[in-house]
Every structure is written in structure tokens, then in C-alpha cells.
Amino acid sequence: MASYHPNDPTLTSWVPTPPDHPFPLQNLPFGIFAPRPGDPRPGVAIGDHVLDLAELGLLEGDSLNDLMAQGPAAWRDLRAKISWLLNAGNPELRDHPGSALHRSAEVELLLPARIGDYVDFYSSLEHATNVGSMFRDPANPLLPNWRWLPIGYHGKSGTIALSGTPVRRPKGQLTADNQTAVYAPCRRLDIELETGFFLGSHTDIFGLVLLNDWSARDIQRWEYQPLGPFLAKSFLTSISPWVVTLDALEPFRVDGPAQQPEPLPHLQTPEPRNYDLHLEVWLQPASAPRATCLARTNFRHMYWSMSQQLQHLTSNGAPVRPGDLCGSGTISGPTPDSYGSLLELAWNGTRPLTLDTGETRTFLEDGDTVTLRGWCQGAGYRIGLGDVTGQVVPA
Amino acid sequence: MASYHPNDPTLTSWVPTPPDHPFPLQNLPFGIFAPRPGDPRPGVAIGDHVLDLAELGLLEGDSLNDLMAQGPAAWRDLRAKISWLLNAGNPELRDHPGSALHRSAEVELLLPARIGDYVDFYSSLEHATNVGSMFRDPANPLLPNWRWLPIGYHGKSGTIALSGTPVRRPKGQLTADNQTAVYAPCRRLDIELETGFFLGSHTDIFGLVLLNDWSARDIQRWEYQPLGPFLAKSFLTSISPWVVTLDALEPFRVDGPAQQPEPLPHLQTPEPRNYDLHLEVWLQPASAPRATCLARTNFRHMYWSMSQQLQHLTSNGAPVRPGDLCGSGTISGPTPDSYGSLLELAWNGTRPLTLDTGETRTFLEDGDTVTLRGWCQGAGYRIGLGDVTGQVVPA
Numbered sequence: 173m174a175s176y177h178p179n180d181p182t183l184t185s186w187v188p189t190p191p192d193h194p195f196p197l198q199n200l201p202f203g204i205f206a207p208r209p210g211d212p213r214p215g216v217a218i219g220d221h222v223l224d225l226a227e228l229g230l231l232e233g234d235s236l237n238d239l240m241a242q243g244p245a246a247w248r249d250l251r252a253k254i255s256w257l258l259n260a261g262n263p264e265l266r267d268h269p270g271s272a273l274h275r276s277a278e279v280e281l282l283l284p285a286r287i288g289d290y291v292d293f294y295s296s297l298e299h300a301t302n303v304g305s306m307f308r309d310p311a312n313p314l315l316p317n318w319r320w321l322p323i324g325y326h327g328k329s330g331t332i333a334l335s336g337t338p339v340r341r342p343k344g345q346l347t348a349d350n351q352t353a354v355y356a357p358c359r360r361l362d363i364e365l366e367t368g369f370f371l372g373s374h375t376d377i378f379g380l381v382l383l384n385d386w387s388a389r390d391i392q393r394w395e396y397q398p399l400g401p402f403l404a405k406s407f408l409t410s411i412s413p414w415v416v417t418l419d420a421l422e423p424f425r426v427d428g429p430a431q432q433p434e435p436l437p438h439l440q441t442p443e444p445r446n447y448d449l450h451l452e453v454w455l456q457p458a459s460a461p462r463a464t465c466l467a468r469t470n471f472r473h474m475y476w477s478m479s480q481q482l483q484h485l486t487s488n489g490a491p492v493r494p495g496d497l498c499g500s501g502t503i504s505g506p507t508p509d510s511y512g513s514l515l516e517l518a519w520n521g522t523r524p525l526t527l528d529t530g531e532t533r534t535f536l537e538d539g540d541t542v543t544l545r546g547w548c549q550g551a552g553y554r555i556g557l558g559d560v561t562g563q564v565v566p567a
Numbered sequence: 568m569a570s571y572h573p574n575d576p577t578l579t580s581w582v583p584t585p586p587d588h589p590f591p592l593q594n595l596p597f598g599i600f601a602p603r604p605g606d607p608r609p610g611v612a613i614g615d616h617v618l619d620l621a622e623l624g625l626l627e628g629d630s631l632n633d634l635m636a637q638g639p640a641a642w643r644d645l646r647a648k649i650s651w652l653l654n655a656g657n658p659e660l661r662d663h664p665g666s667a668l669h670r671s672a673e674v675e676l677l678l679p680a681r682i683g684d685y686v687d688f689y690s691s692l693e694h695a696t697n698v699g700s701m702f703r704d705p706a707n708p709l710l711p712n713w714r715w716l717p718i719g720y721h722g723k724s725g726t727i728a729l730s731g732t733p734v735r736r737p738k739g740q741l742t743a744d745n746q747t748a749v750y751a752p753c754r755r756l757d758i759e760l761e762t763g764f765f766l767g768s769h770t771d772i773f774g775l776v777l778l779n780d781w782s783a784r785d786i787q788r789w790e791y792q793p794l795g796p797f798l799a800k801s802f803l804t805s806i807s808p809w810v811v812t813l814d815a816l817e818p819f820r821v822d823g824p825a826q827q828p829e830p831l832p833h834l835q836t837p838e839p840r841n842y843d844l845h846l847e848v849w850l851q852p853a854s855a856p857r858a859t860c861l862a863r864t865n866f867r868h869m870y871w872s873m874s875q876q877l878q879h880l881t882s883n884g885a886p887v888r889p890g891d892l893c894g895s896g897t898i899s900g901p902t903p904d905s906y907g908s909l910l911e912l913a914w915n916g917t918r919p920l921t922l923d924t925g926e927t928r929t930f931l932e933d934g935d936t937v938t939l940r941g942w943c944q945g946a947g948y949r950i951g952l953g954d955v956t957g958q959v960v961p962a
Contacts, residue, residue, distance in 0.1 A: 317792065320748045320789075321740055325797050329684055340884055343883055345715060350711055352828075355831050355833050394716075398718075399720040401794065403885070438750050488798040488799075490801045493725050
């Protein structure tokens with residue numbers, strides 16, 4: 173197996189994976205699933221199936237934290253083993269899969285890790301510029317610190333939930349005059365299109381998920397000064413179930429935007445520091461027969477990279493734990509149809525969006541389902557992150 | 568035992584507890600200790616001893632999370648059982664303590680809980696007014712939202728550590744001109760005198776510890792806009808090892824300050840909502856023969872109570888977990904010698920403090936040891952929180 177590489181685009185699996193499927197042999201994302209209620213175990217997604225790593229004696233446990241703690245050499249070794257097991261030319265498992273392969277539709281998916289700390293960054297120049305233009309000063313939208321460090325804050329790890337979890341509309345204090353408040357259901361419920369990366373150690377990133385940082389803009393407006401967002405974000409954060417390793421994304425590395433001023437030495441990383449990861453936002457009202465694509469953008473636009481975010485996170489000397497999760501911050505592109513939030517897409521409610529069905533939206537209404545989707549496009553295959561979805565239910 | 572109440576001030580224990588000891592029979596704080604390395608178990612502090620709850624078959628585990636999840640009736644029942652076991656008039660354990668009682672000096676203390684989420688509030692009117700006066704507008708120091716809700720933010724749970732943990736001076740980005748930055752060791756290292764409460768559920772508070780929210784004021788100044796404190800706080804948060812139950816503090820309830828405007832209905836709580844808890848800050852330079860008391864204050868000054876903080880925390884519908892920890896925010900009193908941070912005591916570096924040894928301080932220097940201390944004073948006994956201490960070591 174010396175010349176065998178799991179990223180080889182010519183590899184095929186004995187498990188069928190159509191060309192536009194998110195989980196071909198070149199992906200092999202890790203997750204936690206239960207083939208029966210109460211029996212969680214690690215698995216790898218391959219096409220519409222899940223490979224049972226516990227059944228194969230390759231990995232045990234009800235979370236990926238131990239694997240995340242093992243480090244890049246162990247991750248690569250395990251991924252190569254799994255790739256070879258699933259390779260079309262290897263009869264070992266192909267001819268006798270036994271109970272090692274489950275149909276995805278027949279298993280329950282669970283959170284991939286026990287998440288210790290959750291940090292959310294604010295690293296898209298376009299997003300920060302849009303928000304600063306709307307709420308501060310269009311002529312001078314960025315604060316002076318923004319280009320010097322990846323701004324971030326701690327969020328609530330206890331309400332990070334799997335794709336599919338209903339989005340209960342939060343309640344909170346809302347203000348009309350910036351002087352007084354009422355306690356009522358949020359009226360400006362929003363999404364934030366993000367990726368999230370799971371940490372292995374203070375230097376190593378295990379892999380990526382899609383992340384929807386549901387946000388109550390009206391609660392946020394009243395509460396956020398001077399200590400930042402709190403209850404406007406803490407009611408729910410949704411993630412996709414399968415963690416795509418950085419190794420699988422390696423062929424899709426691209427240079428990031430130029431950085432000016434040059435980052436301080438402890439925040440410098442070699443190029444290519446970003447990934448060519450296509451991203452989409454879809455919205456479907458409860459009454460609509462189909463979803464409308466509201467935005468298409470790309471992770472490559474991100475100003476601060478994941479490595480830079482991690483270097484900043486640990487720059488004060490604080491340790492991190494395997495399984496800590498970092499959100500990228502809203503990913504917006506340069507054009508009005510590439511923004512990663514309704515706040516930006518409908519420009520703070522002033523430019524309502526028209527859906528394919530003729531309905532309009534400025535923020536989310538009860539019954540709306542939002543799905544985020546993302547993939548890297550290879551020659552004849554995709555490395556997909558899978559979907560993260562959620563339907564809004566009344567307060 | 569129908570008329571037996573563990574808070575009865577006349578009760579005495581067969582374990583000796585002098586009148587000024589923090590852990591008399593009326594206290595019975597819970598913690599996790601290891602009589603031998605690698606053998607963690609729940610215990611209760613009584614005088615200079617630890618009662619071994621695992622040895623007695625009363626409670627198992629390496630954290631108090633399960634107990635915290637059981638709720639107030641179970642907490643009261645267990646506390647009453649322990650009180651009776653330690654009562655001077657009960658021969659059962661007194662005459663045959665066996666291996667159920669350990670000398671505190673001979674055991675290792677551990678974190679009392681697996682802390683899921685950590686929230687830090689900002690609920691002292693005096694502290695918020697001082698900070699607003701220094702950095703915003705002395706004529707108008709409070710933002711409009713402050714009297715409407717208990718401002719708070721999420722902190723890092725992974726760096727909450729036990730009293731005694733060395734305080735490594737953090738590094739970070741510092742600015743002199745608010746336009747550019749350098750990466751260097753923090754020069755304005757501070758303390759924040761706080762209490763912390765552990766949650767049982769979304770309505771029940773298990774108990775209290777002392778908490779030092781170590782803070783890098785210069786890192787905070789540059790990073791905190793617009794999303795709040797991040798690396799300036801995340802390097803270390805120290806807590807005292809013994810969790811004092813709200814039941815033990817019950818005799819010391821006092822009314823809180825008047826609240827104007829009247830809180831919205833979901834934030835209203837019956838009086839007495841505060842506790843008469845005396846608090847002190849002590850500082851000892853490495854070269855000094857003794858510590859100097861820098862501040863004396865009282866928890867009773869807090870504008871927003873713990874119950875109100877918890878009601879706010881869950882007001883958006885987000886669940887909490889047993890073992891989540893909430894910091895009170897810096898506890899400052901009305902007089903300049905009752906402030907809970909060096910930032911306020913030395914007024915942003917402009918009024919250096921003189922220690923008993925003649926040295927001066929505006930912020931912490933390497934080698935300094937800070938100890939926070941707190942207790943409720945009963946008639947002939949104290950309900951103490953124990954100390955939380957830490958020595959600054961170089962970056």
C-alpha cells in the first residue's frame with residue numbers, strides 16, 4: 173500500500189456512489205451513529221451507507237473525542253485502512269460485509285463529539301463589512317482591530333445539536349426605542365452560514381462540518397453591548413453529522429485573500445491557506461412545494477483561515493481540548509447573492525427576498541426550513557459536507 | 568429526626584471546628600477529593616477533615632454532576648444525613664470513624680464538577696458604573712440595557728481550574744494607539760472578585776464557590792469590540808474547591824438593592840434575594856512576609872441576584888445542564904476600598920495601591936499571590952466558602 177493514497181481521484185468503491193454524491197470513497201467522513209437505539213458507535217459515511225468501525229474493531233466509543241486526541245498520523249493511518257477496505261478491488265469486506273455496513277436511512281445519527289468549548293469567529297471581510305455598514309458607518313465599517321486578529325467569542329456548547337433538530341423560535345427582550353424593552357418571541361430570526369472545525373490539539377484540526385449559527389437579531393441588538401452576543405445565539409447551533417477530515421479536503425486548497433497589514437508573526441501561515449468549498453443556502457416555507465436557493469458563496473473568500481483562527485485562539489497560552497469546536501463566522505462573498513445571512517441578503521429588512529413560489533422573506537417565519545449545503549468539486553466526484561437543516565417551530 | 572435541622576446554630580460536631588473555621592457542622596460543603604492519587608470521590612468538608620461519601624456508601628463518582636442533577640429534595644436529604652452522622656451526640660461514626668474521615672492536608676482536591684458551559688455575568692451596579700465611568704462617560708456610565716437585564720457572556724469552561732493553580736501571565740495583542748498592535752506578555756494583569764454558582768437544573772441552584780476571573784486588561788481593550796471579552800479572560804478562571812449549598816446559606820438571606828425600573832415579570836423574584844456574604848481580596852508579593860487586604864465588600868450589594876441571572880439565562884428557551892457554572896461578575900461595593908478589581912481599586916492605574924510592606928501596585932506583578940476569601944457570619948460560627956488563591960508566574 174506504499175503508493176496507495178485515499179485522495180486518488182481514480183479510486184472507486186464497491187459501495188455505489190454516484191458522481192454528485194457527497195460521500196464517495198475519496199471523502200470518508202467520520203461520525204457517530206446508532207444502528208439500534210442506545211447503541212452509539214463510530215462510523216464512516218460511504219455513499220448511502222455507514223461503515224461500522226466498532227463492528228470492524230477499528231474504533232470504539234460513543235464520541236470521536238478519543239480519535240481526535242490521537243493526532244494526524246493516526247487519523248491518516250485509519251483513513252487509509254478504511255479506504256482500502258472499501259476499495260472496489262479489495263474482496264475482503266466486499267464479498268463478506270456481514271453486519272459492518274448499514275443503510276444510512278436505517279440508523280440514527282448522533283453528535284460526533286462531546287464538545288467542550290465552542291468558539292465562534294467573525295472572519296469574513298465581506299460579512300464584517302456588511303454588518304459594519306448597516307449598523308455603524310458605511311464609510312468606515314471595520315473596527316481597527318479587525319485586520320489584526322480573528323475576532324471571536326465563546327458560545328454555548330450545550331445547545332449545539334445535530335442537523336434536523338427543530339428550531340424553536342426563541343423569546344427575549346426586544347427594544348423599539350433603545351431605552352425600554354418587552355419580553356416577547358423573536359421577530360427577526362436569522363441564519364448564519366458557517367463551517368465549524370473540530371480540534372485535535374492546539375496545533376491540529378481534525379475536520380470540518382457545516383454549521384448554522386441561528387441568530388435572533390432583535391434580541392442581539394438589545395443585549396450585545398458591552399459583552400457581546402449571548403442569548404441571541406445560545407438557543408441553538410446546528411451542525412451536520414459527518415466530520416470531513418482536512419486530509420480529504422487537501423486537494424482543494426487555494427490561496428486566501430491578500431492580508432493587509434501583514435499578520436503579526438504568530439498569525440502567519442503558509443499559502444494555500446483556504447479551501448475551494450462551494451456553499452449554498454436553501455429556504456423552503458412550510459406551504460411551498462420546493463426550496464429556493466437564496467445564496468451561493470465559497471469558503472475561499474474567508475480573510476482569516478482556520479489555522480490562523482486556531483493560532484489566535486491559543487496565543488494567550490490557554491490549552492484547548494480534543495473535541496472543541498470553532499465556527500468560521502458567517503461566510504459571505506463579494507456579491508449580494510453570496511451573503512451568508514438573511515440580515516445581509518435582505519439588507520436589514522429593507523430589500524425583501526422573493527422566493528421561487530412568489531412569497532417574500534426578510535427574516536424566518538414559523539414553518540420555514542433552512543438547509544445549508546457545501547462541497548468541493550473534484551474531477552468526476554465531490555467531497556461533500558452533507559447538509560445541515562432545521563425547521564422553525566413557533567415560540 | 569423530624570425536628571432536626573442542619574442549619575440549627577446550636578449543633579456541634581465530634582470533629583473539632585473552631586468558631587472562625589469556614590467549615591463547621593452548619594456548612595457541609597461538597598467537593599471531589601482523592602485520598603490516593605487516581606482515586607477521586609465525593610466528600611464533605613468538616614473542620615480540617617474531609618468526610619468520604621464513597622466510603623460511607625452515600626455518593627459515588629468523580630464529579631458532583633449526578634448529585635447536582637438530583638434536585639433540591641435529594642440535596643437536602645443527603646445534607647441532613649451527613650449532619651446527623653457528624654453530630655456530636657451521634658456515636659455511630661464518632662466512635663468508629665474507620666477510614667471515612669481524612670485529614671484535609673493529606674488529600675488532593677479536584678474540580679467539583681465537569682463544567683459544561685460557563686457564563687460570566689456583569690451584575691454589580693457599582694462595578695459597571697466604575698468601568699463605564701473610566702472608559703465611556705462618567706456622567707452616563709451605564710448603557711440603557713443594564714438595568715433591564717443581567718448582562719452576561721459565555722466564557723471558556725476548559726480553563727476553569729482549582730484554587731492554587733499557577734497563573735501564567737498570558738500573551739496577546741496589545742495596542743498603544745488603538746490602530747496597531749504588538750504581540751507581547753500582558754502588562755495589565757488583574758483579578759475579578761466573584762462568586763460562582765453551579766446549576767442543578769433550569770430552576771435550581773446547587774451551591775456557591777468563590778471565583779477569580781483573572782483578566783488581561785490590555786488584551787481586553789484591543790480585542791473586545793464588537794463581540795466581547797475573549798482571550799483576555801480565557802487563560803484561567805480559578806474557583807474554590809468546596810461547593811457551599813444554598814441550603815447552608817439560607818439563614819443569611821437579605822434583601823437586594825431596589826431595582827428601578829421594576830424588572831419585567833419573567834425576571835421578578837421574591838425578597839430576600841441576596842445573601843449577607845462578606846468578601847475580601849488579599850495580595851502578597853513574592854518577597855513580602857505577609858499579605859495585604861486590598862478590599863472588603865459584600866455580596867449583598869449585587870443588583871441582579873443569582874435567581875434573576877438564572878431566569879435570564881433560560882429566558883430564550885435554551886436548556887442548561889447540571890454542572891454548568893455561572894460567575895456573578897465582579898463584586899464591587901459603594902466605597903473605594905470595596906471594589907472587586909485592581910482596575911477599580913487603582914482607578915485604571917492612576918491611583919497606585921500601597922501594600923503593608925510599602926510596595927505599590929496598579930496591576931499584578933510576577934510572583935504576586937492573590938487570595939479571595941468569603942464567609943457568612945453567624946452567632947458563634949461562620950459559613951465559609953474557603954479560599955481561592957493563585958500566584959502569578961512569568962509569561
